[in-house]
Structures are given as C-alpha cells and as structure tokens.
Amino acid sequence: MIARLYRPFVMSLVLVSPIACASSEPTSAEQNAAVPLGVDLGGSGPVLASAQPQAPAEAMLVSAQAAAPQHSGEMQMAHAGQNDAHGTGTVNSVDPTQHKINLSHQPIPEIGWPAMTMEFPVAPSIDLKGIKPGTRVNFTIEQGQGGMYEIKAIAPAGGGR
Amino acid sequence: MSTARVLTLIAAFAAFATSSAAQTPVTDGETASMPRTKTGSDVQPVMDQAIFAHVLFNEFEGRWNGSNSEFRWDGQGWVGTDYDRLWIKSEGTLQGNGTLEDGQQQFLYDRAITTYFDLQGGLRSDIDSRPTRNWAAFGIQGLAPYFFDLEVTGFVSGEGHLAAKLEASYDLLITQRLILQPQLELNVYSKADPARLVGAGFSDIDTGLRLRYEFNRKFAPYLGVVYEGRFGQTANFARQAGESTGDFRFVFGIRAWF
Amino acid sequence: MKAFAPPLALTRRRFMQGAVAAGALSFVPRSLRTALAAPAPVLSGTEFQLEIGAVPVTINGRQTTATGVNGQVPAPILRWREGDTLTLAVTNRLSEPSSIHWHGVRTPSAMDGVPGLSFSGIAPGETFVYHFPVHQSGTYWYHSHSMFQEQTGLYGAIVIEPKGGYAQAFDRDYVVLLSDWSFEPPERIVSNLKFQSDYYNYGQRTLGTFLDDAQRKGLADTVADRLEWGKMRMSPTDILDVSGATYTYLINGHGPGANWTALFRPGERVRLRFINGSSMSIFDVRIDGLPMTVVQADGNDVAPVTVDEFRISVAETYDVLVRPTADRAYTISAQAEDRTGYARGTLAPRPSMAAAIPPMDPRPMRTMADMGMGSMQQGSMPGMSHGPMQGMAMDHGSMSAMSSMEASPEAKKLQGSVGVDNLAMVPTERLQSAGEGFPPGRRVLSYVDLRALKPGSDPRPPSHEITLHLTGNMERFIWGFDGKKFSEAGPIELKRGDRVRFVLINDTMMEHPIHLHGLWSELDNGHGEFRPYKHTINVKPGERLSYLVTADEPGRWAFHCHLLYHMETGMFREVHVA
Numbered sequence: 001m002i003a004r005l006y007r008p009f010v011m012s013l014v015l016v017s018p019i020a021c022a023s024s025e026p027t028s029a030e031q032n033a034a035v036p037l038g039v040d041l042g043g044s045g046p047v048l049a050s051a052q053p054q055a056p057a058e059a060m061l062v063s064a065q066a067a068a069p070q071h072s073g074e075m076q077m078a079h080a081g082q083n084d085a086h087g088t089g090t091v092n093s094v095d096p097t098q099h100k101i102n103l104s105h106q107p108i109p110e111i112g113w114p115a116m117t118m119e120f121p122v123a124p125s126i127d128l129k130g131i132k133p134g135t136r137v138n139f140t141i142e143q144g145q146g147g148m149y150e151i152k153a154i155a156p157a158g159g160g161r
Numbered sequence: 162m163s164t165a166r167v168l169t170l171i172a173a174f175a176a177f178a179t180s181s182a183a184q185t186p187v188t189d190g191e192t193a194s195m196p197r198t199k200t201g202s203d204v205q206p207v208m209d210q211a212i213f214a215h216v217l218f219n220e221f222e223g224r225w226n227g228s229n230s231e232f233r234w235d236g237q238g239w240v241g242t243d244y245d246r247l248w249i250k251s252e253g254t255l256q257g258n259g260t261l262e263d264g265q266q267q268f269l270y271d272r273a274i275t276t277y278f279d280l281q282g283g284l285r286s287d288i289d290s291r292p293t294r295n296w297a298a299f300g301i302q303g304l305a306p307y308f309f310d311l312e313v314t315g316f317v318s319g320e321g322h323l324a325a326k327l328e329a330s331y332d333l334l335i336t337q338r339l340i341l342q343p344q345l346e347l348n349v350y351s352k353a354d355p356a357r358l359v360g361a362g363f364s365d366i367d368t369g370l371r372l373r374y375e376f377n378r379k380f381a382p383y384l385g386v387v388y389e390g391r392f393g394q395t396a397n398f399a400r401q402a403g404e405s406t407g408d409f410r411f412v413f414g415i416r417a418w419f
Numbered sequence: 420m421k422a423f424a425p426p427l428a429l430t431r432r433r434f435m436q437g438a439v440a441a442g443a444l445s446f447v448p449r450s451l452r453t454a455l456a457a458p459a460p461v462l463s464g465t466e467f468q469l470e471i472g473a474v475p476v477t478i479n480g481r482q483t484t485a486t487g488v489n490g491q492v493p494a495p496i497l498r499w500r501e502g503d504t505l506t507l508a509v510t511n512r513l514s515e516p517s518s519i520h521w522h523g524v525r526t527p528s529a530m531d532g533v534p535g536l537s538f539s540g541i542a543p544g545e546t547f548v549y550h551f552p553v554h555q556s557g558t559y560w561y562h563s564h565s566m567f568q569e570q571t572g573l574y575g576a577i578v579i580e581p582k583g584g585y586a587q588a589f590d591r592d593y594v595v596l597l598s599d600w601s602f603e604p605p606e607r608i609v610s611n612l613k614f615q616s617d618y619y620n621y622g623q624r625t626l627g628t629f630l631d632d633a634q635r636k637g638l639a640d641t642v643a644d645r646l647e648w649g650k651m652r653m654s655p656t657d658i659l660d661v662s663g664a665t666y667t668y669l670i671n672g673h674g675p676g677a678n679w680t681a682l683f684r685p686g687e688r689v690r691l692r693f694i695n696g697s698s699m700s701i702f703d704v705r706i707d708g709l710p711m712t713v714v715q716a717d718g719n720d721v722a723p724v725t726v727d728e729f730r731i732s733v734a735e736t737y738d739v740l741v742r743p744t745a746d747r748a749y750t751i752s753a754q755a756e757d758r759t760g761y762a763r764g765t766l767a768p769r770p771s772m773a774a775a776i777p778p779m780d781p782r783p784m785r786t787m788a789d790m791g792m793g794s795m796q797q798g799s800m801p802g803m804s805h806g807p808m809q810g811m812a813m814d815h816g817s818m819s820a821m822s823s824m825e826a827s828p829e830a831k832k833l834q835g836s837v838g839v840d841n842l843a844m845v846p847t848e849r850l851q852s853a854g855e856g857f858p859p860g861r862r863v864l865s866y867v868d869l870r871a872l873k874p875g876s877d878p879r880p881p882s883h884e885i886t887l888h889l890t891g892n893m894e895r896f897i898w899g900f901d902g903k904k905f906s907e908a909g910p911i912e913l914k915r916g917d918r919v920r921f922v923l924i925n926d927t928m929m930e931h932p933i934h935l936h937g938l939w940s941e942l943d944n945g946h947g948e949f950r951p952y953k954h955t956i957n958v959k960p961g962e963r964l965s966y967l968v969t970a971d972e973p974g975r976w977a978f979h980c981h982l983l984y985h986m987e988t989g990m991f992r993e994v995h996v997a
Contacts, residue, residue: 041592056723
C-alpha cells in the first residue's frame with residue numbers, strides 16, 4: 001500500500017513540515033499557530049437590492065408542538081458589514097476621477113498586513129476634497145465582494161496640519 | 162468406479178451452476194488500487210461485482226475431558242462475488258494419540274438464491290486416519306429467522322448411500338464484546354460404515370456452549386463446554402473400539418476470521 | 420481496535436498541536452515546489468492547477484497517508500465567481516486512475532468527472548483539463564469519483580460568489596467541511612462489511628439492554644419486541660454502517676482535539692458553510708448556546724429559518740448565519756447520527772479559546788415506521804415501545820392479508836430476492852419529521868422548512884413519473900435500486916426537455932442521500948413553486964418522497980446513493996438524457 005511506501009518519508013517530513021509550515025503560515029489575525037484557524041473568506045459586501053427584510057421563520061420544536069415562529073429581527077437588512085480594519089498612513093496621491101487613493105500605511109495587525117504602499121478604491125460617499133498628498137490620515141478599510149479592500153472612512157490624523 | 166460416479170454427479174452440477182452464474186469480471190475488491198480497466202467504454206463508474214475472500218475458524222480449540230485431550234478445528238473459507246462463490250469447509254479432530262477423526266472436508270460451489278440463503282453443491286471428502294470416503298454434497302446455508310446460523314447438507318456416496326448433516330449456531334450478546342454461542346452439529350447416515358465407526362441412523366452429535374470475548378471482530382478467544390455424543394449403531398461401534406459414547410469436554414480456543 | 424472514549428476524555432488527550440496544524444499542509448509535491456511557496460488553502464481566479472497525489476497527514480496525533488490535492492487534505496477551497504468560465508487542469512500523481520467531480524455544479528456532461536459516464540477517468544500521470552462556465556452561486560464541494568479516494572481524503576469546498584450579491588449581509592465567512600477518516604484501508608472496510616455487516620456496530624442489543632427494557636416496559640413487551648425484530652432478521656440498532664469504531668470525525672481536516680477555530684468579533688454576523696464531505700456519516704450539527712439561521716441549502720437560497728440543530732446527510736450543504744454577541748467561545752459540534760463520535764470546532768473571539776463540549780445526545784433506534792410498517796408514532800423517542808403495533812402479526816407472509824399493508828405488484832416480485840431484505844409495506848410521507856434521535860425542545864430543521872427564495876424556473880407540471888425503490892440486503896451488504904445493482908440494470912432514459920417526477924420509496928431501514936448529477940432535483944415539500952432546488956436528497960427509512968426534474972442538460976448522468984460503500988456495492992444508476 002501507499003502507506004508502506006511513504007513511511008520512510010513520513011518520519012523525515014514530520015521533522016521538516018513544522019519548519020516548512022512555520023514559514024508559510026497563512027496570514028491570520030493573531031499569531032498563535034498552535035490552534036488551526038479557519039480561513040475567513042470575508043464579508044458579504046453590498047447585498048441584493050431585492051433581499052427580503054422579513055424575520056426568519058423557525059423550525060418546529062422536536063416534541064411536535066408547533067411553536068409560533070418567534071420574531072428575532074436580527075437578520076433584517078442592516079447597514080454594511082463590520083468586517084473592517086483600521087490603519088494609519090500618509091497619502092501619496094489622490095485620483096478624483098477613479099475615486100482612488102494611494103497610501104503608504106503602517107502595519108495593520110487586525111488583518112495581518114505589514115507596512116505597505118498601495119492603492120485603495122474609496123467608497124463613493126466619501127468626499128476626497130480634503131485629502132491632499134502628504135497628509136497623514138487615519139482610515140478604515142473594509143473587504144468587499146471579491147476580496148478587494150475599500151476605504152470607507154478617512155480623516156486627517158492628529159488634528160491635521 | 163464409485164469415485165467416478167461421484168465425480169460425474171459433481172461435473173453435472175457444476176455445468177448447471179456455471180450456466181446460471183452471473184457474469185463476473187475479475188476485479189479484486191479485497192486488495193487495494195487498480196481496477197483492471199481498459200480504455201474508454203470498459204471503464205465502469207462503480208465496480209459492484211468485486212470478488213471478496215474470507216476464511217473463518219469457528220472452532221479452533223483444545224478439548225479436555227479430565228483424562229485426555231484432543232484438538233478440533235472447524236472452519237470455512239470462500240472466494241467469489243455476491244452471487245457465486247467457491248466454498249471450502251473443513252473440520253477434524255486430532256486425538257492425543259495422533260489419529261485424526263471426523264475429518265470432513267467439503268469443496269462446494271455456492272450460489273446466493275434468496276435474501277438469506279445460499280444453495281451449495283460439490284464434493285465432500287472424509288479424509289482422516291480412517292478410510293477415505295467421497296460424497297456428492299448438496300445443501301443450503303444461511304441465516305434463519307431469529308438470527309440462527311444454519312447449514313443443512315445432504316450427501317450421496319458413489320454406492321448410493323445417503324447422509325445428512327445439520328449445523329446450527331446462535332450468537333447471544335451478553336455485552337458488545339462478550340458473546341455466548343450455543344452450537345450444534347448432527348450427522349445422519351443411511352448405511353453403516355464400520356471401517357469409519359459410523360452406524361446407520363442418527364450417528365453423532367457435537368454440541369457446545371462457547372463464551373468468547375471479541376478483542377476485535379476478527380480475533381476472539383473463548384472458553385466453553387462441549388458434548389460429543391454417539392447414538393445407536395455408531396455408539397455400538399464406539400464401544401467395541403473402546404471409545405466413549407458420550408463425552409463432556411472443556412474447550413479453550415480462538416475464533417478468528419480474516 | 421480503537422476503544423471509544425467518552426467525549427470529555429478526548430479533550431484531555433495530548434495532541435501534537437503543531438503537527439495537527441501542519442497535518443493539513445504537510446507535503447508539497449516536488450513538482451509544485453517551484454510553483455507554490457506554500458500550499459494555499461484558498462485558490463481563486465479562473466485558471467486552476469490541481470495536482471492529486473498521496474499526502475502524508477497527521478490525524479489525532481497519528482501519521483498516515485491520505486489522498487490530497489496540491490499537498491492538502493482537505494483539498495484547497497476553490498473560490499469561483501458566478502458568470503466566469505473556468506479552466507481547471509487536474510494532474511493525477513497517484514498510481515491508480517482518479518477523477519474529480521464538481522458536486523452540485525452544473526457542467527456539460529463531459530466535465531462532470533464520473534469515470535465511465537463523463538469520461539474515462541484521469542490515468543496516472545495524465546492531466547485532464549476541465550473547462551466550463553459557471554451559472555450558479557453558493558456553497559458546493561468537489562471530490563474524487565474513483566474507487567474509494569473520496570474516503571482517503573480527496574474532497575474540498577467550492578465557494579461561488581453570487582453575481583448580484585448575497586441575499587443577507589454578513590461580516591465573516593468560513594467553510595466548515597465535515598468528513599470521516601479511517602486508518603483502515605477502505606477496501607478492507609467493505610470487505611469486513613461483506614463478511615459481517617454489523618462489524619462496526621458496537622451499539623447492538625445485548626442481554627444488558629434486554630434487562631433494561633424488561634425493567635422499563637415489562638418482560639412480555641420486551642420479549643415480543645425482540646421476537647418481532649428477530650423474525651425479520653433485522654436490528655433496530657443499525658444506524659450507520661461504518662461508525663466511530665473506526666472513524667475519526669474531522670472538521671476541515673482536523674480531529675476533535677485540534678480545536679479548529681473560526682474567529683469573530685462579538686456582534687458580527689458569521690456565515691458558516693457546512694458541507695458534509697464524508698463517505699458514510701450523517702451528522703447532527705449544532706452550536707451550543709447559539710441558534711443558527713439557515714439561509715442556503717445545497718447552494719440555493721432558502722427563506723431564512725432559525726434552528727438549534729440540523730441533520731446534514733452525506734454530500735448535502737447548509738449555509739447558516741450566526742450572530743454571537745457575547746465575548747466567549749462557542750462549540751460547533753457535529754455528532755455522528757449513531758452517537759459514536761463527533762467532529763468539533765470552536766467559534767471564538769480569540770484563538771486558543773474553547774467552550775464546553777456538550778454531551779452527545781442519546782443514540783436513536785429504528786422504529787417500525789422505519790421498516791415501512793406505517794407511521795404509527797411520529798418522532799418516537801429512542802427505546803420507545805411500538806405499542807400500537809404489538810397486536811398486529813408482523814409476519815411478512817401474513818402481510819398480504821391486511822389490505823392496507825398490501826405490497827404493490829412490482830414490489831412483490833422483489834420479495835425474497837438476493838438484493839432485498841425488506842419492503843416498506845406502508846411507506847410514509849414524513850418530510851416534516853427531522854428524524855430520530857433529537858431530544859424534545861430543540862428546533863431541528865426538516866425538509867418542509869426549506870422554501871426557495873424565488874420560484875422555480877420551470878413552471879410545467881411533470882409529464883410522467885419514475886418510481887424507484889431504494890433497496891438493500893444488509894446481511895449480504897448489497898445495495899441497489901429496485902432490487903438490482905448497477906451492473907444488473909440499464910440506464911434510466913429521459914428526453915431532453917422532459918419534466919419528470921422521481922418518486923423514491925425507501926424499502927431499507929437506513930437513510931440514503933440520493934444524488935442526481937447534472938440536473939436539479941426540486942423537492943416536493945408542500946411549497947408549490949417555491950420548492951427547494953437540491954442536488955442531494957436524504958430519504959429516511961420507510962419514507963416516500965418525490966421531486967421534479969427538468970432534463971435540460973444532455974448526457975449520461977450518475978444517479979446514486981452518496982454513501983460511498985452503498986454506491987460501490989451497487990446503489991448506482993445512469994440517468995441518460997438524450
């Protein structure tokens with residue numbers, strides 16, 4: 001069987017694999033690698049315009065008494081998701097036509113990001129007029145549908161300049 | 162001469178059996194990996210005609226009656242598909258003095274005919290320290306209502322003598338692993354065979370109560386008591402030969418299958 | 420032989436935590452080393468390279484070899500988008516043929532991945548390129564359709580993002596892929612079952628249970644009950660053919676002690692995509708202290724329904740939303756239906772938190788309703804006596820004397836045949852029952868709770884009906900449809916564009932998750948045109964149910980029970996859409 005063929009390799013791999021995996025650990029919010037963590041595929045992003053706002057029904061109780069469905073109201077259409085992270089950085093450039101900002105930001109531990117320079121689309125409701133290149137800003141990003149992070153809030157840091 | 166007639170009977174049965182046998186592509190379900198597939202249209206999405214093989218030792222025990230001991234085995238093995246199998250049954254008792262008694266070996270073709278029962282046919286050979294006898298064998302084997310394991314087989318010798326054998330057992334679960342098994346084997350013959358110390362009519366009974374502990378399903382040591390009894394003419398022959406006609410023995414053995 | 424320890428003991432075992440984490444990512448085949456810096460748990464895009472190979476893994480601290488994809492068990496999560504056209508190059512690095520079937524994903528039949536029907540399989544060393552457009556969204560999964568590779572680890576999740584957006588908002592999203600793992604080779608499992616079909620059942624009736632029952636119900640009742648079942652040569656303790664006696668139940672490839680954790684921030688809405696990717700195990704899933712709102716079944720939106728627990732049969736998927744508001748951990752537990760083990764994970768705000776593992780529920784028992792003797796008692800408790808049935812003679816021979824219990828002519832032909840050990844004389848319609856084994860007071864999902872969010876796309880009534888009996892012989896471990904194995908029967912023929920009703924009658928006393936490839940099964944559950952679209956339908960013992968199918972995709976489609984060892988011993992058919 002395959003098991004017998006691989007047995008000699010398994011012992012060496014057991015030694016190698018923790019080392020190999022330590023260097024290739026998928027990014028996770030916290031650094032504790034002892035417990036396997038689920039891979040978060042992100043928030044839902046904007047929901048269907050036609051999504052039903054009514055309360056969910058309830059399954060019947062097993063003792064065969066038909067319980068009146070209780071209204072929980074939790075699953076109603078709500079404001080956008082809370083899958084957001086916060087960061088600080090310096091604005092490099094602003095593109096008003098595409099509504100994008102290029103930033104150099106500090107590490108964002110909430111999502112395991114190191115310091116980077118990158119471009120973000122900005123939520124349409126945000127006014128980019130007050131954001132100038134060179135401004136230090138605090139911002140909130142949210143992962144949308146398809147995995148892209150988008151800035152949903154941005155303000156000059158430390159009272160601005 | 163008589164052997165030839167026995168073999169003719171078996172050949173006739175075998176011809177009948179093979180003509181009714183379902184087609185069985187030779188695919189091994191017991192060992193791993195490769196189904197023997199060729200290209201394209203010969204590939205099947207599921208291989209539900211796999212061949213399996215198993216061997217069971219129901220009795221593999223030392224028997225002790227306080228003064229002498231003997232060793233007995235009773236096992237079966239089969240290979241085949243859901244419908245058609247080749248079946249071997251073997252039993253025998255080895256006496257302390259080295260003689261082999263009650264050596265019944267059967268080589269059968271087995272066909273599943275109903276939900277719980279198989280039809281079997283083939284050859285029985287009595288091979289032990291006494292003169293060898295050959296018989297054609299026909300019978301059924303299966304699970305009777307209330308979970309009794311049942312084997313009923315009839316035999317015809319070359320000279321036209323008849324014999325029959327009934328084996329039954331039941332598994333009573335005391336716990337999930339501790340199982341009490343009453344068991345019975347009964348032999349009947351139409352004609353006496355003095356050379357084999359066998360008389361006409363109900364000949365002998367071998368019945369026991371065995372308590373086994375299943376460490377795993379395939380390996381279960383057991384303790385028990387058995388009664389070996391002889392009746393009628395067989396009892397006479399036994400007395401003349403200086404053997405006992407009824408014997409209680411303690412047994413210790415292993416029930417194993419694989 | 421693995422002795423089964425009570426639930427709490429498992430958490431005190433020392434597990435090689437690091438090795439368990441590494442277990443899912445242990446071995447990267449040399450050829451992929453250059454391509455992958457590290458095995459990626461999620462693959463997205465439109466072009467994929469998948470390599471099937473042997474993967475050394477560690478499960479519950481024990482090393483073994485599994486069948487994985489890209490060096491991982493479970494296989495990587497594939498993230499697709501509705502509307503994309505995909506190219507998936509699958510290379511087989513095993514020494515035996517392999518295949519990948521995209522379960523629940525509608526593809527042209529040549530891309531469906533069933534050797535013998537879609538194509539001839541992927542030979543060792545070969546690469547097969549799947550190419551198809553995706554016209555649906557939701558949670559699905561993929562697995563091998565060759566021999567027993569699905570049992571040895573070749574399964575993974577598929578998440579298809581909807582084009583227009585989700586119907587409900589959520590903040591986090593986790594795949595929860597449940598599976599069963601045995602250290603015994605699957606060929607040996609089938610061989611064991613062929614010799615002794617109750618090989619893995621360590622919950623049988625004994626002298627001990629006889630005395631217990633006699634004390635509770637009285638000696639006469641208990642004796643009558645034992646005789647009733649004994650005469651049929653059946654056991655009411657037959658729940659799952661392969662149990663925790665050999666299985667370790669896994670959550671995303673991790674055993675119960677590994678404490679697989681999904682993180683959340685209190686107040687967030689978390690989507691959990693439950694997939695039953697096991698071979699033989701039906702799970703009862705609940706999160707102690709947290710109700711779940713079911714929003715999708717088999718990848719399709721349903722009207723949200725809140726439950727405490729749901730039973731997920733092999734190959735089914737349920738997407739649920741939960742909203743944990745407290746800053747604490749919650750245990751996700753998936754008990755095997757026969758209560759011989761469980762898979763367990765944690766929902767927590769931080770890693771290394773764990774909540775108490777609730778004790779397993781009592782083991783269910785089969786009832787006379789499961790034997791198809793009629794629904795005398797709905798939702799009976801485990802061990803309940805079949806009171807009203809006592810007076811009736813249970814002899815199959817005298818069955819025909821009772822006009823209400825007359826078997827149909829085609830069923831009568833099956834009686835006593837090698838492939839059939841029972842016929843449901845009075846199959847019951849009981850979609851509203853969640854099944855046996857749930858304590859009272861819990862809200863458990865049943866099929867009548869599933870109501871599609873939008874009406875079906877084909878409003879036509881069916882033009883004809885196809886009735887199939889789910890049959891089997893437990894003693895011989897033969898399973899089939901209408902008393903026949905796959906090799907003994909021909910294909911079911913449909914014409915392209917047909918609208919047909921399938922009627923399934925389960926003559927056996929076990930659940931069978933019936934899966935039709937390539938076409939949607941619209942379950943008739945009382946919601947009219949809002950009947951749910953499913954790909955796998957769990958038929959309960961003694962149950963009769965029906966579903967509508969529009970044969971809108973031509974080809975040779977597999978149709979089978981998704982219990983792997985039932986499928987491989989005959990419970991399989993071809994549905995040919997010409």
